[in-house]
Amino acid sequence: MRHIISILLQNEAGALARVAGMFSARGYNIDSLSVAPTHDPTVSRLSLVTTGSDAVVHQIIQQTRKLVDVVEIVDLASLDHLECELLMVKVEVTNGAAREVVECVRRHHGSMLDETENTRMVQLAGTGAEIDAFVTEIGGIARILELVRSGVAAMGRGQQVLALPS
Numbered sequence: 001m002r003h004i005i006s007i008l009l010q011n012e013a014g015a016l017a018r019v020a021g022m023f024s025a026r027g028y029n030i031d032s033l034s035v036a037p038t039h040d041p042t043v044s045r046l047s048l049v050t051t052g053s054d055a056v057v058h059q060i061i062q063q064t065r066k067l068v069d070v071v072e073i074v075d076l077a078s079l080d081h082l083e084c085e086l087l088m089v090k091v092e093v094t095n096g097a098a099r100e101v102v103e104c105v106r107r108h109h110g111s112m113l114d115e116t117e118n119t120r121m122v123q124l125a126g127t128g129a130e131i132d133a134f135v136t137e138i139g140g141i142a143r144i145l146e147l148v149r150s151g152v153a154a155m156g157r158g159q160q161v162l163a164l165p166s
Contacts, residue, residue: 001051001052001053001054001057001077002031002049002050002051002077003049003050003051003052003057003075003077004047004048004049004075004076004077004081004083004152004154005046005047005048005049005050005057005061005064005073005074005075005076006045006046006047006048006073006074006075006076006154006155006156006162007019007045007046007047007048007064007070007071007072007073008038008043008044008045008046008070008071008072008073008162008163008164009035009043009044009045009046009069009070009071010042010043010044010068010069010070010071011037011041011042011043011044012069014069015044015067015069015070016035016046018067018069019046019048019064019067019069019070020033022060022063022064022067023048023050023060023064026056026059026060028050028052028056028057028060029050029051030048030049030050031049031050031051032047032048032049032085032128032149032151032152033046033047033048033049033151034046034047034048034150034151034152034153035047040164043071043164045162047151047152047153047154049151049152057075058075061073061075071164071165072162072163072164072165074156074162076154076155076156079156079157079160080156080157080158080160081154081155081156081157081160082154082155082157083127083128083152083153083154084125084126084127084152084153084154085125085126085127085128085131085149085150085151085152085153086123086124086125086149086150087122087123087124087125087126087131087134087135087147087148087149087150088113088121088122088123088147088148089121089122089124089135089138089144089146089147089148090114090119090120090121090122090144090145090146090147091119091120091121091122091138091141091142091143091144091145092118092119092142092143092145093118093119093120093142094118094142094143097141097142098120100141100142101120101122101138101141101142104134104137104138104141105120105122105124105138108124108126108130108133108134108137109124109126110122110123110124110134111123111124119145120142122138128152131149135147
């Protein structure tokens with residue numbers, strides 16, 4: 001099963017390495033990892049995607065919770081949540097495919113960041129499935145030259161808040 005682990009982490013050198021080490025020590029691959037400061041500059045929010053059995057991921061979460069830099073941790077996969085990922089892709093446009101590229105970008109609610117004679121750079125935000133669908137479609141229209149994805153950012157819906165303990 002796919003798990004989205006959200007962690008509040010002290011903004012300290014080595015904190016990210018210790019969390020990643022906890023997963024790799026147990027043989028679990030990290031499919032996606034995104035980390036950035038929060039509104040509190042002393043705390044960062046880490047969003048990590050991994051795949052594994054509920055029982056083993058639960059055990060890893062319990063072990064990760066014990067790390068000195070971890071303030072709070074939750075598996076969002078079992079909660080009502082929203083997730084988003086950012087994609088930037090550069091494609092080569094040849095043989096009059098420019099119109100098709102623009103139409104594809106519009107259908108997927110993306111935006112054109114840069115245009116040259118033979119290339120287009122596109123930005124798109126959405127779920128992993130939406131990003132995958134766009135990449136498949138645009139790849140059928142134009143040759144993908146370069147692609148970068150941000151990794152998943154996720155939050156619980158409604159009143160659910162991952163926050164510092166009071």
